[in-house]
Structure formats: structure tokens, C-alpha cells
Amino acid sequence: ETGVTQTPRHLVMGMTNKKSLKCEQHLGHNAMYWYKQSAKKPLELMFVYNFKEQTENNSVPSRFSPECPNSSHLFLHLHTLQPEDSALYLCASSQELWAPETQYFGPGTRLLVL
Amino acid sequence: DQQVKQNSPSLSVQEGRISILNCDYTNSMFDYFLWYKKYPAEGPTFLISISSIKDKNEDGRFTVFLNKSAKHLSLHIVPSQPGDSAVYFCAASAGGPVGAGSYQLTFGKGTKLSVIP
Numbered sequence: 559e560t561g562v563t564q565t566p567r568h569l570v571m572g573m574t575n576k577k578s579l580k581c582e583q584h585l586g587h588n589a590m591y592w593y594k595q596s597a598k599k600p601l602e603l604m605f606v607y608n609f610k611e612q613t614e615n616n617s618v619p620s621r622f623s624p625e626c627p628n629s630s631h632l633f634l635h636l637h638t639l640q641p642e643d644s645a646l647y648l649c650a651s652s653q654e655l656w657a658p659e660t661q662y663f664g665p666g667t668r669l670l671v672l
Numbered sequence: 673d674q675q676v677k678q679n680s681p682s683l684s685v686q687e688g689r690i691s692i693l694n695c696d697y698t699n700s701m702f703d704y705f706l707w708y709k710k711y712p713a714e715g716p717t718f719l720i721s722i723s724s725i726k727d728k729n730e731d732g733r734f735t736v737f738l739n740k741s742a743k744h745l746s747l748h749i750v751p752s753q754p755g756d757s758a759v760y761f762c763a764a765s766a767g768g769p770v771g772a773g774s775y776q777l778t779f780g781k782g783t784k785l786s787v788i789p
Binding site: 562598599600601602603606614616648650656658659660661662663664665666 | 674676704706713714715716717718721761763765776777778779780781782
């Protein structure tokens with residue numbers, strides 16, 4: 559596969575569940591990002607990793623826990639979520655940190671919290 | 673408070689005509705602006721950008737205009753084609769195309785463009 563892939567594409571979970579979102583990039587990029595897009599809201603940056611090190615945490619609640627074991631993989635661990643966390647979660651990567659023109663996005667995981 | 677606003681949630685245009693998508697911003701520190709295009713079930717893809725030192729940037733059928741005094745930018749697509757039907761996001765940053773520090777993107781909510789054959 560090429561580009562940025564995300565699994566699962568759709569996820570339904572209860573408020574007491576624990577689940578993880580996975581992102582993988584096959585582009586040799588060094589920076590990876592998690593974004594959230596809620597209904598009727600703009601895309602919001604959640605976390606940024608550069609060379610596996612977290613560089614940004616945009617005041618995201620601790621029920622969202624990112625993990626970046628290597629430059630190609632990014633996870634978002636979810637636990638005790640709330641219904642308002644239902645959203646599209648997008649992963650992106652770029653060759654250098656920020657570099658918005660070369661930021662490639664995955665197709666997203668559509669999450670529904672019941 | 674939204675710093676990047678796309679006030680038109682949707683726009684319909686006849687094939688062959690011009691599509692004009694608008695974007696307003698409030699943060700005067702923004703100096704780099706981008707447009708992304710998103711098809712259903714896919715992630716956004718970069719389309720075109722403009723730096724605040726310019727007022728126009730053109731790439732084929734796509735032109736972005738920047739009016740700094742009005743804090744307004746627009747994306748012109750001419751001629752519009754059915755394949756242009758997608759959601760278009762305007763985004764802004766305060767750090768230029770590449771730089772050190774936190775130059776995260778601030779996005780608008782998007783405008784859904786439908787090009788009618």
C-alpha cells in the first residue's frame with residue numbers, strides 16, 4: 559500500500575470501551591499528526607510527532623492517548639470516551655515538521671461513541 | 673471563536689463556468705494560506721497555497737487571490753469540471769511554508785462544491 563492508511567475506517571464503541579486507532583504511512587515521512595473533525599466544526603489538530611517524539615498536544619483530554627512507536631506508525635488509544643467525541647479522526651504525515659504543502663492525510667476513522 | 677471562516681457551506685456551479693470559493697480570517701499573524709480538496713471517503717489533499725507577500729498565485733485552472741487588508745482570500749476554478757466536485761477547505765498558518773516552531777494549520781469548516789454537467 560502507498561500513502562497514509564488508517565484502520566479501522568469505522569468504529570462504534572461504548573463509553574466504557576477501550577479501542578485504538580491505527581495510522582501507517584508508507585512515504586518515509588518524519589512527522590505525523592492526529593486531527594479531529596467533529597460535525598459542523600473545522601478540522602482541529604490534536605497531536606504532533608516528529609521523529610517519534612511528541613511536539614504538540616493541543617489540550618486534548620487524557621482519554622485520548624497517542625503512541626508513536628516509530629516514524630511510520632501512529633496510534634490513538636481511546637478509553638472512557640464521551641458521545642461528544644464522536645467525529646472523524648484523520649491522521650496525516652509530512653516529510654518535515656509542519657510543511658503543510660506536503661502533509662498527506664489518511665482517509666480517516668469515523669468514530670461513533672454511544 | 674473561529675479564526676478561519678468559510679461562510680458558504682455549499683456552492684453549485686454549471687460545468688465550464690467559474691467557481692469562486694471564499695475564505696475570511698481574523699488573525700493578522702497568519703501569513704501563509706492553503707486550500708485543500710477532499711473527496712468523500714478520502715483525506716484532504718493539498719491544492720494550492722499563497723504567501724502573504726503575494727496577492728495572487730495560479731496553478732492551471734486554479735487561482736488563489738489574497739486581500740490582506742480585507743483579511744480575505746478566494747479560490748477561483750475556471751473552467752469548472754464535474755471532477756472538481758468536492759469539499760474545499762481553507763487553512764492558514766503563522767509560520768510560512770516550512771519553519772521551526774509551532775506553525776500549525778487553522779482550518780475553515782469547508783465549502784462543498786458541486787459542479788453540474
